[in-house]
Amino acid sequence: MPVDYSKWNSIEISDDEDALVSKHFDKESWWRLRHQERLERMVVAKKSRNAVVKELNAAKQNITDIQAQLKCKDICKEVREDLGNQLIETEKQYKRWEEKEQELKVMEKKTPWNVDSICHVSMDNTRVNTQFRPVVTDEDSAEIPPGEFDRFMEVHGQDLLKLAELDNSKETITFLQQHTNLCRQMACDLLLVQAVDFRIAGNDKLMHKTLVQYLRLTWLLGKAASNLVAEISPSYIDAALTKLTKHVAEDSGPFISELSRLKELVIKRAEMKIKEARIQNVYDSLPPLMQEGFAERSTEKLRKAAENMSLEEFKEHMKRCEEVGLWVTSSSNRL
Structure with missing residues (x-):
């Protein structure tokens, strides 16, 4: 009977004792990875936004301080001119950071929404916990x-x-x-x-x-x-x-x-698990020697298994293996 061995590469025999998580769950599922990557991108964007806001507030505070000093009548002409130059430069810096802030706002508006960014929660009060324990530990x-x-x-x-x-x-x-x-x-x-x-x-x-x-x-x-x-x-x-x-x-x-x-x-994922379950059920129902043949990918053991049962019985087993994809016929190989 022709056979395509490449199909065996996708067959997995479960070993629950060695599994690190529930036998029903793939902890490396890309759902979680995709969500984690999205959170990391959001954290980077938030740091950039906070840095701009920090510089903007610092420039605003410097402008306020310089303007307060210029109101004093006791400063000499040279100091007043120096403060005036500082004020002009600081106002330029403030304008640049203000433009940067507007650019970030435009970028944020263009960013597609997802379940992590669909809205922002603001609380009425803030409590500082000195024994800080982040949620993601x-x-x-x-x-x-x-x-x-x-x-x-x-x-x-x-x-x-x-x-x-x-x-x-x-x-x-x-x-x-x-x-x-x-x-x-x-x-x-x-x-x-x-x-x-x-x-x-x-x-x-x-x-x-x-x-x-x-x-x-x-x-x-x-x-x-x-x-x-x-x-x-x-x-x-x-x-x-x-x-x-x-x-x-x-x-x-x-x-x-x-x-x-x-x-x-x-x-x-459900369709995949159904297919895997069907393959496993068929595999479990096979005679031990046929199970060894599939597990070890040994045509010699499959031939021995065929010799130990009637041709009709062996054909019935192989038919069920073909139906679930455990065995794929090919014109290039025969048992």
């Missing part, structure tokens, strides 16, 4: 210990399911205020896992709700990180998500666009 960015996702899912899995079932922003705010331990990146990752599982189960309605909650939570964490919030408190959750809801109501385009993009990715 070293623990979040470090290698995730083996089984950590499973343990998190065991403790918070039911809460994540309840979060996915909520219908509106107000309910989401109240629920997250009562479950602030869900305000972390691992919860976002597991919401994506749930969305894929719902798609596989044929429950597109829950998949949609789960992705909406994923976007809300991802946006909340992104804003907290970029604003250097020491701790995501119930009041911050209310202020942030209320502002997000308002902006989405005014212009839902960016949010819907991001949601549609995520849906496409989740659907593709």
Whole structure:
């Protein structure tokens, strides 16, 4: 029987004991990487904007100081002329920084929106925490210990399911205020896992709700990180998500666009997992010698397996392997 060995290159035999995360989750998924890259770009842009504002304020303060000195009547003519020259130069500097600020504002307006930049949250008061602990900690960015996702899912899995079932922003705010331990990146990752599982189960309605909650939570964490919030408190959750809801109501385009993009990715991932599951099921149902042949890519063991059973039985096994893509026929090779 002809065979194309190249198809075997994509076959993966799962080894849950060696997996660093949940067997249902690919921690290197590009969703998280894409979001992290976007946050990093936003941090760089914010630093540039803050630097311009700092120079602008410094120039403004210098102008005020020089003007105050010029009002004094006790200074000599030479000093007054020197201060006048300084004032002219400082005003030029102020104008240059003002033009730079306007350029940044124009660039920001031209920058496409995403779930991390769709709005800005401003609080009524500011509390300084001397024991500063950023939301994105070293623990979040470090290698995730083996089984950590499973343990998190065991403790918070039911809460994540309840979060996915909520219908509106107000309910989401109240629920997250009562479950602030869900305000972390691992919860976002597991919401994506749930969305894929719902798609596989044929429950597109829950998949949609789960992705909406994923976007809300991802946006909340992104804003907290970029604003250097020491701790995501119930009041911050209310202020942030209320502002997000308002902006989405005014212009839902960016949010819907991001949601549609995520849906496409989740659907593709679900189809891939279904295909992988079918391959694994067929592989598990094969006689041991055929399993060894596929695992080791050994045609010799497949020939031996064929000799140990009837031709009809062997053809039936190979037919199922072809149907799921475990075996691809080719005119260039034969068993």
